[in-house]
Amino acid sequence: MNDTWSAINSLASQLDSQSRHGSDQRLLVATVKLQEEVGEVAEAVIGVLGENLRKGRSHTMDHVRAEACDVAVTALILLARTGCNTEQVFSEHLRHLTARSAAGTAAPTADLAVEPQINVLGAPVPGDDRMRATLAPSVRTGGCLCGQIRFEVTGEPDYPHTCSCSHCKALSGAPMMTWVSFKLDGFSWTGPGDEPSWHYTWPDSRRGFCPSCGSQLCAQDDGADSIALTFFALGNPTGLVPVNQSFRDDAVSWLPQVPDTQHSTVATVA
Template sequence: MADPTLPPVRSAADEDRTVAARKKMVAGLETAGHLLPGPVRDAFLALRREVLMPQAYVRRSAPDETPPRWDLLDWSISADREELLGLLYGGDSVLVQHEGEPILGRVPGPRSDGSMTAMSSTVGMTVGLLHRLGLRPGQRVLDIGTGAGVTAAVACTVAGDAGVVTVDRDPHVTAAARERLAALGHRPLAVTGDGHDGWHPQAQYDRIFVSYAVTRVPPAWPEQLAAGGLALASLATSSPSWPGLAVITRTATGLVEARLEAVKLGHRLGDRGKQIFLNARFRERIAAGDDSSTHTTRTSPPADEARGMWLALDHLHAGLVRNWAADDLVLGAPACGSWITARPDGTGGWTVTACGPRDIWQEIQDTAARWQNAGSPSSYRLHLEPDGTQWVSAGTGPAELIWPLPAAPEQQAHPTQGPPRTEGSKPMTTTPPTTPRTGGCQCGKIQFAVAGDPDYPHTCSCPHCQRLSGAPMMSWVSFPLDGLTWHGGSEPTWHYTWPDSRRGFCPACGSQLCALDDGATSIAVTLSALGNPPDLVPVNQSFRETAVPWLPQVPDTRHHPDR
């Protein structure tokens, strides 16, 4: 018995409408400059998307309405076909799975609440990346993140089925793609697995295409590239506003080289990442402008086309999201509620309205100045070190612009000593930092990285710490002072709270971040500023005699000689 989710035998009229829709989509991609003559164009012109996606979801609720509502359309239902044809060939992303459900054999109809867990990406972005991939007959291709199987189908058409592997973490996605690709006459190796691991049994690959964004490059991807190979993957933070494209190659001699390009469009973060956004209530607060301040300036914000600057801002001052639907520049920081708008005032100046603890306008201007000093790059060097450290840089010497990528979870438990580094106006070495830990304050204005071996994680219940924190105790860990980097040009405000010891606070939100004794070669950082990493467990409690009696004390598992 035929699978009811596969398209039924169609009439000549249905076929004509489908062919016309496919040709119109391709023509629109050509007009927009996304699609160029060549094998990718030919593959898309021949690709029957209704076979790969005989069912798809259309949202019926408003963008901010809860719970969200969708209808699952089905190609076999004549009343659904016209709307589904528009979804499949309209160029936008196509939603194909709700809440991890089995895809084969579904009953069409309404769905409510939950979220979409698989989709086919926007066609314009997909064809642009496939063009860059440079597919050719006979290549070995790894497609990571199968989705609806569009990329795998194009790879099979151009390179041939025998060398194509497509991997997805969801067995339901894999099963549906395998069956529907076969209905098109393609039989790649479709497997279920963790895309971060690639697919080692078939390595080495000439091309690797990743259909979701990551915050750092999994080491398996460059390792599984063949000599002369190319891998493309979106690299992003928790913000969806300013994506980057990691372009990774392996030379004929086996050397891995990589760069990070600022791009207009990118894939969404995979299941390991959580994206931030501006919800309806936050947008309403911005529109109302309550508790805000306004000033005018002759300094304009960087142009939207200065994507390299916005990419740097996203990494150096994390937590910002842009409302692209607004006519003017509108940015918000959901974590602390800060926001900013900037609009032309009609005289050549700008009216800037801001609210919240973060000075977002100053963050933009500081980053723009550093970006310009580094040569206004649109592409950055992406360093993938053998020890797992990953970092990004542009420019040289005092003007170098640099930031680390997040460490892998397994690296955070095993930090290594890093070389001295400074940022901002001070000279900066191009020696890579080694597995830095990152942290910051509550509002995000102050961010830092520390490299080196952590020393003596402990709690302290001395009266000094109690009064400064307003809490029964504080938790600390020390790092080499020369392994500390303040990001984005912002440093704490320092206060001497003891004759020869000062503490660093965020001037915006008041978070206490660190303590530094005069003449010391190490700096104490609060565990809370580091996000309370699970591998840094306090080994002792200082000043037990002044501890509150209603909290259990930390066992002394490694007494420090100076305590």
């Protein structure tokens, strides 16, 4: 399988080196190319079935197989052009599909057997592997309301949870905020505004927000190897369900609290 991935990566970089376009355009070209290949596999299947009355049975199943392989290779080159570790992202996605298929539902699970530590932000303590939730990993993108601050993140989401601490309430103007963490090595700022503006809520812990539209985006402890993102900076974070609520004592009395599901399978999500 390693040969497959080195072949895909080498094909992608070979095509990149021959291209006159920038990375955005190369991504678009790869998408159009994929559509072209899908059209060719359709033509081959129609040719096998003899559905084109003018051409009759113009193709064999070998043609269909070859065209299907072209679709797969072109899709993987498109994946490589999104700037990720293609093998890791594809394998993780495949694992998720397999698990979902085995479960017969789209429900993710959080395998959190032990009570995790929670820091002052209600965010996971870096390096605490007990918090690792086995949720669907993939390439995720997000950002602020006005589009100045954008980010891309890969890797496993860690400890999705809400927090009703005084900082979360004051900053959001709402009863709670919702958080999920990712390792920094899979994270990058990608928007025209680059990094958000920062405000220290504790001497060693800061919140990131868009200086233009004010969206609350993230929280980070100094020196940590992970970043906590707000759920809704991630747009529609499919597959993520909070497994706990931090600072319950500070929560408003007029809303139900998020149940602690760390010791059991996370609830089903659409």
